[in-house]
Amino acid sequence: MENHSFVIYANKLEAQLKKSSKEFTKADIMQLVQELDIKMVKFMYPAGDGRLKTLNFMLNSVEYLETILTSGERVDGSSLFSFIQASSSDLYVMPRFSTAFMDPFEEIPTLCMLCSFFNRDGQPLESAPEYTLRKAMKSFTDVTGMEFQAMGELEYYVISPEEDVFEATDQKGYHESAPFAKANDFRTRCMKLIAECGGQIKYGHSEVGTFFEEGKCFEQNEIEFLPVAANDCADQLLIAKWIIRNLAYLEGYDITFAPKITVGKAGSGMHIHMRIMKDGKNLMLDGNKLSENARRAIAGMMKLAESITAFGNKNPTSYFRLVPHQEAPTNVCWGMSNRSVLVRVPLGWTSGEDMCHKANPIEAETARDYSIKQTVEMRSPDASADVYQLLAGLCVACRHGFEIEDALEVADATFADGDIHDAKNAERYAKLAQLPDSCVASADCLERQRAVYEKYNVFSPAMIDGIIAELRKFDDRTLREELKNNEKGVFELVKRFYHCG
Template sequence: MSYDLIDLNPHPLVRALDKPAEEFTKADIMTYVRSAGIRMINLRYVAGDGRLKKLNFVINSAAHLDRILSMGERVDGSSLFTAISADSSDLYVMPRYRTAFLNPFTEEPTLDLLCSFFDADGQPLSSAPEQIVRAAQSSLRRRTGATMEALGELEYYIFSEVDSIYPIVEQRGYHESHPFSKWGVIRREAMMHIASIGGQIKYGHAEVGNIVHDGVEMVQGEIEFLPVPVEDAADQLVLAKWVLREVAYRNGLEVSFAPKIIVGQAGSGLHVHTRLVRDGRNLLTTPDGLSDDALRVIAGFLDSAPSLTAFGNTVPTSYLRLVPHQEAPTNICWGDRNRSVLVRVPLGWNGIGASMGQSANPGEPAESFTAPVCDPQTVELRSGDGSAHVHLYLAAMTVAAAHGLTDPGALEAARAWYVDRDASQVEGLAQLPDSCARSAEALSAHRARYEQDGVFPPEVIDATIRTLRAYGDDRLSERLYGDAGALNALVREHLHCG
């Protein structure tokens, strides 16, 4: 086993079992339970609302543990999914061994496992979020021979009393360090826990948003992940939200992923970077730059952009963030290194890493600067926010990529949507929806592409449309303009969305 995998891996089970998590077996789990003195098992799963649920077990015996791991358990599906009726509601949850992790928050040694849902016939539940994202990946693979990798940029705010020593400067928090930036200790603790439960973290930092309002200090942070298969990317974002909430709560603090806290101040997005991979190679690049496949993926995102908001911008306050002349996009277009566009192609290394490394470290030999196994170039979709139903959003993005990759007109469309300046200054660009109501209309218009290959069951699309329409938020910004009390009430209502 490689030095990298064991000695530097923060996952206790990986070190103890001397193997990567994707190779964990039932026997491995039982061995670890005995050796580590585990007393409890938690089965966890993401339900229809996108939140992480939990079922607790005290381990009574080896036979009891074997039964849990072999058979899972029954749950009431009607309480977890709106489309399941109470008169036939039983579902099974079955643990996925590769997701096992040591719970970092319990007093008694506890092992947690993520689960998949199965129906009464033992078939995967087609409406379960983890199954939808898996189906989207399978459809993409069948149609293109490639798989989607993704990473999320998870932004959030922490609320606390105002610190009169080294006061924060509003809208000037980007990459600031302590003591001018607050609550980095929360971010660092959360990052260590996320890594210990299997999350693949790229880095964390202070974000732009610094707000002082009514005696409360709100500071924005971000944790960004590494690209992993889209199914794993969804799981690690949901787990990361759970960890951040737990760490903040245990420190007497409140954390929010809400898309907007104060109108006119930076909101919290969920930017998602993607890669298209086949046989370990990133298909988004060629030696000369972006590939045609990259342009097709971009076209798929842009053509699907209005309906993607149904999964990535799910509450009325999402559309207080998606307003002109702020960093959140409103125009449907793309560009290179351009933060005013909807789809951004971020700066890549293009083989210059070694030359920069040698320039910064003149005594270092050239051979010590190793190139990544897979080209790190990504394509970033910037519309999503902290209200996103993460599994459905990443599944929908995968569907959108497949749509672009198989659309004969995608290359021409991508070239037409390119913008090389501030997108707000370009006339004639199509716009994202401005409310949940308009987002529901867009999803209704595009539903056939999401339902293709059975990826999104019709009942999930129907439920999403109903939920969005129920907010009744058409022309909301106009109706609430100047009404600070109503705006504050709306923000508070959706403060803990997602």
């Protein structure tokens, strides 16, 4: 009988070496350079503004390649992070071989790798966001014995000249198909490049936001990823944003991940799904019901929800998105399949029904365990976030739920099973805590709850101080009210943060 089994390597380098990128070694990188005739290497790393920075190396010998792979290079930390002083600014950047990918935009063959930061003593930089996330993951495992995994939803607007044919319906772009959705082909090209660079994509689609303004068409899109270790999730989101922007630039589109770009239209979030794993098993379910582990993790997020915005919503326009009736959360609560809450428990294939057989009667009925698919989704963050800090904060919050005695009571008290914005539910949900309405308010919340994040030396005091200082600089405590009927003022604010993150 013919064997039809096969292995798909979307990642070009995995296909070349026929092994997982998790197993890449220095020898593998040197082999790739030779086999693919690589002429240039790029070290890439996120700075305080959340964007990828680049250091280019033109290869001139095998010895030089071996040197940079082994020793890394020196960079000016004070130009990358606000919390590093110029008087002691030198940092090392060291490539992580598992993150290697081919640059899809360079004319000459170029190999890219994400880097970690190290201090003058050769130790990981305590305040580096990427290292903070690794510390958060370790503390979660140390406390719970489980692994914290995550996946991101990356929403963005594609802006192009308005066309007069097959005009889309305002704010009705959800899962729209061509020809009414004009940016679908661009999105699929982005997905192809992201996958070739190592991104584990779940799917992509057009989103709700569609509108027309001053001769331009604004189309909202989303690319969602598969659950992986939280640090891999952060790497993938960072690279995906870089790819989407670069491809847009080459093809003549304008792109924005900004949380809010106009009044009354859908803003863009960066929702994060999470699950708790042990020995390859998802512990979010107990049978077909949400497990105690999941409810404890949710309780931790409920307790720290207000300060999580300090990591996930980092400029004033973030808080113009977090308003009622825009499918964005405002209250600290959670619910099942409920998009008006802060933490949503999405459908998890828990019915036990064989839907494949029902849709395709000629298929034999089968029993399948779908528990691996269950996640919980935090809906407040947006792409202004430093994704490493955000995932570290969420990891700490989920860990916190296993450390507080009243976790299950907190989960019960914050559960919402109806539309929290419906007037008939107003009295019932009146006691729910509210998310902060400004950067300054988020900084205040982080100041009050910082001890939880600093526990186990996860977030360094210097990092927390730096985040609080940056948020307070915006001085936006009353800004949302001040710009309530000022479209010009809102436009100027949006313009300022149009390319955030």
